[in-house]
Amino acid sequence: MATEHATKAAPHGEMQRRRKMPPEANIFVVLIGIALFFELLGWIFVKQSFLMNTQRLQVIILQVSVIGIIAVGVTQVIITGGIDLSSGSVVGMTAMMAASLAQTSDFARAVYPSLTDLPVIFPVAAGLLAGLIAGLINGSLIAFTGIPPFIATLGMMVAARGVAKWYTRGQPVSMLSDSYAAIGTWIWPVVIFLVVALIFHIALRYTRYGKFTYAIGANVQAARVSGINVGRHLIKVYAIAGCLSGLAGVVLSARAISGQAGMGVSYELDAIAASVIGGTSLAGGVGRITGTVIGTIILGVMTSGFTFLRIDAYYQEIVKGVIIVAAVIIDQHRQRKRRKA
Amino acid sequence: MTSQSAMRAATNGAATANSEFLLQVEGVRKEFPGVVALDDVAFRLKPGTVHALMGENGAGKSTLMKIIAGIYRPDSGSFHLRGKDIQLTSPLDALENGIAMIHQELNLMPFMTVAENIWIRREPKTAIGFVDHAELHRKTASLFKKLNISIDPEIEVRDLSVANRQMVEIAKAVSYESDVLIMDEPTSALTEKEVTHLFEIIRGLKSQGKGIVYITHKMNELFEIADEVSVFRDGRYIGTHGAASVTRDDIIRMMVGREITQMFPKEVVPIGDVRLSVRNLSLKGIFHDVSFDLRSGEILGVAGLVGSGRSNVAETIFGVTPATSGEIWINGQKTVIDRPGTAMKHGMAFLTEDRKETGCFLILDVLENMQIAILNQGFAKAGFVAEAEIARNCNQMKEALRVKTPDMHERVENLSGGNQQKVLIGRWLLTHPKILILDEPTRGIDVGAKAEIHKLITRLAGDGVAVMMISSEMPEVLGMSDRIMVMHEGRVTGFLDRAEANQVKIMELAAH
Numbered sequence: 001m002a003t004e005h006a007t008k009a010a011p012h013g014e015m016q017r018r019r020k021m022p023p024e025a026n027i028f029v030v031l032i033g034i035a036l037f038f039e040l041l042g043w044i045f046v047k048q049s050f051l052m053n054t055q056r057l058q059v060i061i062l063q064v065s066v067i068g069i070i071a072v073g074v075t076q077v078i079i080t081g082g083i084d085l086s087s088g089s090v091v092g093m094t095a096m097m098a099a100s101l102a103q104t105s106d107f108a109r110a111v112y113p114s115l116t117d118l119p120v121i122f123p124v125a126a127g128l129l130a131g132l133i134a135g136l137i138n139g140s141l142i143a144f145t146g147i148p149p150f151i152a153t154l155g156m157m158v159a160a161r162g163v164a165k166w167y168t169r170g171q172p173v174s175m176l177s178d179s180y181a182a183i184g185t186w187i188w189p190v191v192i193f194l195v196v197a198l199i200f201h202i203a204l205r206y207t208r209y210g211k212f213t214y215a216i217g218a219n220v221q222a223a224r225v226s227g228i229n230v231g232r233h234l235i236k237v238y239a240i241a242g243c244l245s246g247l248a249g250v251v252l253s254a255r256a257i258s259g260q261a262g263m264g265v266s267y268e269l270d271a272i273a274a275s276v277i278g279g280t281s282l283a284g285g286v287g288r289i290t291g292t293v294i295g296t297i298i299l300g301v302m303t304s305g306f307t308f309l310r311i312d313a314y315y316q317e318i319v320k321g322v323i324i325v326a327a328v329i330i331d332q333h334r335q336r337k338r339r340k341a
Numbered sequence: 342m343t344s345q346s347a348m349r350a351a352t353n354g355a356a357t358a359n360s361e362f363l364l365q366v367e368g369v370r371k372e373f374p375g376v377v378a379l380d381d382v383a384f385r386l387k388p389g390t391v392h393a394l395m396g397e398n399g400a401g402k403s404t405l406m407k408i409i410a411g412i413y414r415p416d417s418g419s420f421h422l423r424g425k426d427i428q429l430t431s432p433l434d435a436l437e438n439g440i441a442m443i444h445q446e447l448n449l450m451p452f453m454t455v456a457e458n459i460w461i462r463r464e465p466k467t468a469i470g471f472v473d474h475a476e477l478h479r480k481t482a483s484l485f486k487k488l489n490i491s492i493d494p495e496i497e498v499r500d501l502s503v504a505n506r507q508m509v510e511i512a513k514a515v516s517y518e519s520d521v522l523i524m525d526e527p528t529s530a531l532t533e534k535e536v537t538h539l540f541e542i543i544r545g546l547k548s549q550g551k552g553i554v555y556i557t558h559k560m561n562e563l564f565e566i567a568d569e570v571s572v573f574r575d576g577r578y579i580g581t582h583g584a585a586s587v588t589r590d591d592i593i594r595m596m597v598g599r600e601i602t603q604m605f606p607k608e609v610v611p612i613g614d615v616r617l618s619v620r621n622l623s624l625k626g627i628f629h630d631v632s633f634d635l636r637s638g639e640i641l642g643v644a645g646l647v648g649s650g651r652s653n654v655a656e657t658i659f660g661v662t663p664a665t666s667g668e669i670w671i672n673g674q675k676t677v678i679d680r681p682g683t684a685m686k687h688g689m690a691f692l693t694e695d696r697k698e699t700g701c702f703l704i705l706d707v708l709e710n711m712q713i714a715i716l717n718q719g720f721a722k723a724g725f726v727a728e729a730e731i732a733r734n735c736n737q738m739k740e741a742l743r744v745k746t747p748d749m750h751e752r753v754e755n756l757s758g759g760n761q762q763k764v765l766i767g768r769w770l771l772t773h774p775k776i777l778i779l780d781e782p783t784r785g786i787d788v789g790a791k792a793e794i795h796k797l798i799t800r801l802a803g804d805g806v807a808v809m810m811i812s813s814e815m816p817e818v819l820g821m822s823d824r825i826m827v828m829h830e831g832r833v834t835g836f837l838d839r840a841e842a843n844q845v846k847i848m849e850l851a852a853h
Contacts, residue, residue, distance in 0.1 A: 208726055211709065214702075215713050222700055225681050227681045227684075228717075
């Protein structure tokens, strides 16, 4: 009886189309559009193909993998209605710490002369652990003191960068072992990014953790009354985001075969941009990892495309800024339309 | 634009325009994706009258008023204000035409003063363009004097009670010298005394020849204040009658299109052991020394004026705001309830007062809203949710409660208030509660859904659930409860048995 009432009024085809199309379809079309746009401009201005170049495609994905790993964590934070500004600094901090445990004994001025030639698991674990701790601090501050996530993670952003610089008094950490550097070679960064994305895609869609994450973002008060331990859950989400930043720090330092205190500056903004372009709503309660993956690739294609067209890096940043704002405007427009409906 | 509207007036407006009416609306149609919200609806408001709008939620009365206030644009229809054809494009446009709407959700800026709120965008200026505060104060004071409102114009709105904010909203609408004032359930957050004051103000406005549209669900208010009543059902206009010439039953019949045989299907069921026992429970500064027992099969009604602490007691028992002193015993065991999760482990469920603020996840779908409370109750293996099993349970609950939704993946914000409430009740019933706390279970929902919920509460009590029901609606409390606890200013002022309870006795205890 109830369904009859609703379907009678609704045009049948539209109803079904709305069900079948995943929300990522739109953003995927945008990705294809941008790629074809560069392809076209490529033939006009540089007389070569943008897409028919496997090496370029590899580089695109390789370059965005680090941002992508961070963005997977940041997306979850944003779904809870929060924000994480500390990711970039945590990348820098964990890159330093991980690299310091990955040095070879050939190097006379190692950070820990007695801890050289360690198995690769140690630096990796150290990086993840350092990121996890930073995330736990973020989450605990938000859960126990009630300060806004913006402020808590802004504090961590400044402090973690400080730790990164203090750690070696600003000196880069170099001469890393081959086994550590291997993490950053071949397509390992891409594999790590996609595995991480898959794990959290499944976690968000099929586990209690995921359902609670969306519920908190949709209405934190209702979530609390429904018996969700909101504080504990937020700590988990921020800890995961921190841990993923740590992983990004490991991958980045392995790729560069060195740890530098300035690594990851402004990566948090790229990660937030990737999430938002991918359809995650800053108002909370909405967002998918698949969208974030596509959003990340869009950022990469744009960077690569501009370089390909030999457009000045300054213009690149200007255009990137415009695109981020445009994505949010479109998102809000969609929400407004929905609310009217 | 002008030629277009002139043409419309010529084709369908002029023939029906009648200067007897302050506002005349004919043939309005409005579609939203998937729903026809209004279909060929008419509405005629006479000057100097209070015109009540009645209808179940989703009947279209709020949509119609939002069109008249310029918030929505109609798909078709003619609009005449004092016989003149109008087309409103925005709320500001409506205001400038003399139509003001006072929303259910109040739209004031909390950190600005009362006077600033009222005259925003129209502030009196000094010679050099600064805001003339003395004049602002004077204008506000004289406006308040005219309306017999006693609020300091210089106080910040956040320091006002809900009732006083409502008064400020009304004063603001009056300050536009609006001829048409639309009030959407203005009394839902007001105490009896405040309602009386509001009605005085309404009568004053009426005597000045203004037309007042009054949306309400409360039948007794209708007979007290309205001159005419229009009824809507399922997006259609049913009819308009003089308030003096219809009875309560007539209106209910028009609203639901069927007779409601039994308003309160209360059955006497055997009352069992004490499930919940509260001893000297206090929340510092909010309520003190609350003690009562709640037995299995019993419905304990909780009455009291808004602000008496009724809802706070419920929130404390459920662990939303843990008690500062006192004891809670469940099934004879002393228990510390520090958060809702603990209360749920002890078999409690709590339907909150405010559906939108603390109940629904508006942007999530029906399934996601229903399943949230049972996710911690064995419906997950190693964290992975048993999707199929949960979907089956939720679907059964949806059918049992007769939730009207296209499917389980419809966003809850697209459901009517009554259906949202059913989804929330479903959320809690899935947990199989032993102690059920209901705070205003039927507030703002239509008569049909109300009766269904009352029937459900009765059935649950019959199954041995202990029910605590907070309600501001006297007939509901009297009709449903085995026992009534009355509160006043944070203290329990008395208990009344079903047999001895009546409206007068409750009010005596509530007003103390």
